[in-house]
Amino acid sequence: MSLLKVENISKSFKTLQVLYNVSLEVKPGERHVIIGPNGAGKTTLFNCITNLLPIDSGSIYLDGKEISKLSPHHLVHLGMSRTFQKNNLFGDLTVEENLHLALVAKKSYRYNIFSPLASRSDIKKETNRILDQWEISSRRHIKVKNLSYGEQRLLEVLLAMASNPKILLLDEPTSGMSPAETAQTSEMIQKLPRSIALVVIEHDMEVVFAIADRITVLHHGEVILSGSPEEVRNNEMVKEIYFGGGAKQHA
């Protein structure tokens, strides 16, 4: 059974149709990459799936449960979390404090108003585990706004992972990165455990083919093709619209 199933969703902003009958299926543990030129509606699709934007029609299922009407915070508790295209962190807090905030979300004491958060040992332990695993322990006391861009992107993913999701939506994890940082991030994504299904929006073709099990091509709000990396690589129409007419002109 598919973990996430998007069925014929449409979304328009006033007269502008952004998504047109988009369908998508993600199996547990799958790496699903969404590609498409700028303005294809990729981020809008993410925003619709996580209900930051209400959809006009269609339905979305997570684990067989209709989720298109559920609020964003509810989805996290059902096992779906996301990152943002632009870094969306708590700049004035330290790395450690950012992780604390992310980790408390699933704790039963998140409504507690009397006992200090700092004295919770389970949060400390989990934070240390994450910091060690990603080798950023030395950066724990640094304010997030003072981190390098690449480190901020990493933290962005770590915050989304803190809720221990079944499915993680990554919105352009390598946007604005140097080639070296991009390679690092690509490696990091490949290192993520297979227990998490990934849906990734990505522009960098090297990264796309390095991580993808399946690729969906979005163009002007419509799914052009959804298939294996090989199918996508060899598809004439995809070459035409995505890789541009440039290849032809050179030939």
Added chain:
Amino acid sequence: MKKIFIYTVLLILLVLAMPLVLSDFGINLATEIYIMSIFAMSLGLIMGYAGMVSLGHAGFFGIGAYTVAVIGQYVSNSYLLLLISVVISGLTALITGVVFIRTSKFYFLMITLAFGQLLYVLFWQLKPWTGGADGMSVSAILNLGFGEILSPNAFYYVMGVAFIIAYILLRLFVESPAGKITKGIMENEARMSALGYNVRVYKLLAYTLSGALAGFAGSLYSYFNVFVSPDLSSWTFSGQVMVMVIIGGVGTLFGPAIGASVFICLQNFISTYTERWPMIMGAILVILVLIGKGGIIHWLRYFKDIIFLRKQTDEGAPQNQVKKEEVVN
């Protein structure tokens, strides 16, 4: 945490020791400062930790004050009366908050302003119960089981203890998971929602706590002042307490209390010299806001840091400097 504990102990000692040096007038002034500090801290909580700037907070203060004045005619137990005040103002905050927190920034400011004025008019119009524009005198006498509290000294200690309790409760809230989450929501609401938090619950929680605490301050004021009038809920009073929060330091817990102290001391000091004290007061506040951007508490911290750092270098401990560099990086 250790630091906070030390500060709290120092604060308690300060409150207990003050009457030894103060005149009767000073004791009265300090008592008023404690009450206003509780009120200012309650507003400071939602302004500095939840990002909600309210211009109707005096509404809750008025509810607390009138509860003691009106219900105090029939109920004599002070504990019960204080509890009723806190519950009524808290419930009012909870119910109105459900609507108010859906708005943000200027709209929140406007809707809370309207709410405060609504209560002001209500106290004005309900003449049979509240005495209308003339106000009413408070017949209830504070009695916490140690006899009736009437002398300035007794009032001083009661309000001092109330202030310390309010401070500790707020400190606990700010350090608690819910408090940290509320602060996170102020910084980045969309992200907190994406992390799995129901942001409205936390905003409502902070608003309710704040309203209940403002009501508590109002009920204490009622006992202290033995007279209440609709002005306690007027928007000018809301504005005044907002000024206290801003000059003291938004985003800190103790800042609003310092702001309240400075405001009340200045007000009393200047008004002994001239009737035109609001003019001078206004000028001073403009200067305070212009040059002291983070509020007075940040000046105090600045001076403390200077002294603290000097001590560090004297001892030849470079540890602190390394830490500082790291932070800059």
